[in-house]
Amino acid sequence: MTTRVAARPWKGAHGRPSVRFPWLALVAAGYAAAQLALAAPHLGLGWDETVYLSQVDPRNPAAYFSAPRSRGISFLAAPVLAVTGSAPVLRTVLALLSAAALYAAYRVWRPLLGPGRTTLAALLFAGLWTTVLYGPQAMPNLWVALSAVAAVGWFLRAHEPGASRAVLLGLGGAVAAATLFRFSDGVWLAAPLLAACGMVPAWRRSAPALAIAGGLAAGGAQWIAEAYVRWGGIGARLHASSATEGGMGLHWAGGDAWRSLNGPLLCRPCAVPLTHPELTLWWLTLPALALTACVVALRTGRTAETVLSAGCAAALSVPYLVLIDYSAPRFFLPVYALLALPVATLAGRTVRAVRPVPARTAVAGVLAALLVVHLTMQYTVLQEMDADARATTDRYQAVAEDLRRLGLHAPCLVTGSHSQPIGYYAGCASADVSGNNRNITEAALLRRAATELTAALAKPPSGPPGYAHAWAAHRLRGTGYTAYLPPPAPAKPPVP
Incomplete structure (x- = not known):
């Protein structure tokens, strides 16, 4: 594998640097406009967002923060x-x-690929429906994706002759950011970069490796400290994370990922058919195009930028393809960002x-036309997924409003089905006695219910939780939920 010397400024007819149109900035501005016009308006907060x-x-009271989560997006x-x-x-x-x-992440690549290819890569990624939908959301996956793009770019530039200390700081900072936003993804990003430092003779330098290791340590420090404070150690937190994810191990989730390409936003369990199979052209051609790019790069001897990007993308896809038994389109945002x-x-x-x-x-005209078709297909899926996300968050808000009409007000407690997002909208604490977010026992919950306004939520056909069979049922019309409220505590006799 060979590294590439940074691209020189373009020269005009008289040998002077030519003026470049800021195409990358235009793509970034268009990305912001697309979010504000198509995704951000009237979109409420989703389940994971309310937790973060x-x-x-x-x-609002803090919801239960499960072991696999990282706090970067909260910060x-x-x-x-x-x-x-x-x-x-x-x-x-x-x-x-x-x-x-x-803009900042792909701008790192301009000295490596030149302005045209860098801008096209940014446009390919920014035009995906997942990228537009999750840009204005408080979710970590997009931020991991952009951190990964910057990290791989800084890594390549760190091995250029005369690389400055600022490049090493950029490399360490990008790895730290990815790890802070999602600890496990940070590890899967750092692993191939560190492996490249050892396997490629031209890259066997200590400074980039130390920058990667330092970024991983800095970004993971909070997660590791919290592991000892709340779970008793890293191993215990990883064990709890595995349990929350349904038992991490060798699970082929490629079929789940395929069925959820165009939604649903969370496929768990993933027993749905593929929606809009006619709109899967991009997803089918992306791995083929990336593999072709690697073959071409190997033949031309200019492999560093192409093969390393594809290698890091492959590493970041591993946990979501072979270690869990469900899928969500947002999981693969880092993969798409790098393969672009x-x-x-x-x-x-x-x-x-x-x-x-x-x-x-x-x-060039044919490729531009294909790009327009691709962006049009992405817009079609975006409209549907945005409507689905709005319908879900509107339902959470409606349930919270019904609970307030039933007399629930802070300090209060919501438990049962979707208690975390609904509790957040209602201004109440949330707790669960079962499931992935279990954080309280039935006995402790009943003690709180005796002194605190409480509602247990259930959706048909399931009835009330076992501890709430004697509680009063209130059907929340139009939402699909039933709220169960405990009888009012007996009034204390007056003190003589």
Whole structure:
């Protein structure tokens, strides 16, 4: 594998650097506009978002934070929540921040690939329905994706002759960010980068390896400290994480990932048919194009940018393809972000290889038309998934409003089906006696219910939880939920 010297500035006819149009900035601005126009308006907070946000929201009790989660997205949203609890404001800020991060992450690659290929890679990733939908959401996967793009770019630049200390700081910072947003993904990102340091003779330098290791340690410090404080150690937290994920092991989840390409947003259990099979062209061609790009790169002897991007993408896909038994489209955002780079490189090489100029123009036109078709298909899926997400969050809000009409007000407790998001909307604490988010015993819950306004939620056909059989049932019309409220505590006799 060979490294590449950083691209030199383009020269004009008189040998002076030519003025470049800021195409990458235009893509980032378009990405922000797409989020604000298509995804952010009127989109409430999803289940996972309420868990992350409740950790730093001064207006609501913190929901149970399970072992696999990392707190990076909570830290990112904390400054906004310190000022306001408005979901539209949070969405707007995250949309602008994610667009800026998209620009910054792919900008790292411009000296490596040149402005055209870098811009195309950013456009390919920014145009995906998952990228647009999750840009304004308080979810970690997009931020891991952009951190991974920056990390691999900084890694390659760190091995260029005369690389500065700032490049090493960028490498360490990007790995730290990915690890802070999602600890396990940070490990899967760092592993191939460290392996490359040992396997490629030209990359056997201590400084980049130390930067990666330092970033991994810095980004994972909070997760590791919390493992000892709450679970008794790293091993215990990993064991709890496995239990929460349904038992991590050798599970082929490729079929689940395939069925959820165009939704649902969470496929668990994943027994749904593939929706819109006619719109799967991109997902079918992406691995084939990435593999073709690697073959072409190996033949031309310029392999570093292409093969390393594809290798890191493959590593980041491992936990979501072979270690869990469910899937969600957002899990693969880091994979898509990295594979966009070799695909853009392949497109650029294809156009440049065509002779004469009129034929090259025709090929470029065909590729541009295919890009338009691809973006149109992504928009179609985005509309449906955005509507589904809004319907879910609207239902959470409706249940919370019904609970308030039944007299629930802070301090209060919500338990049962979807207690975490509904509790957040109602301004109540949440607790569960069973399931992945179990954090209380029945006896402890009943003691709280005796002194605190409490509601147990259930959805048909299931009845009330065992401890709530004697509680009063209140059907929340139009939501699919039934709320069970305990009888009021007997009034204490007056003190003589």
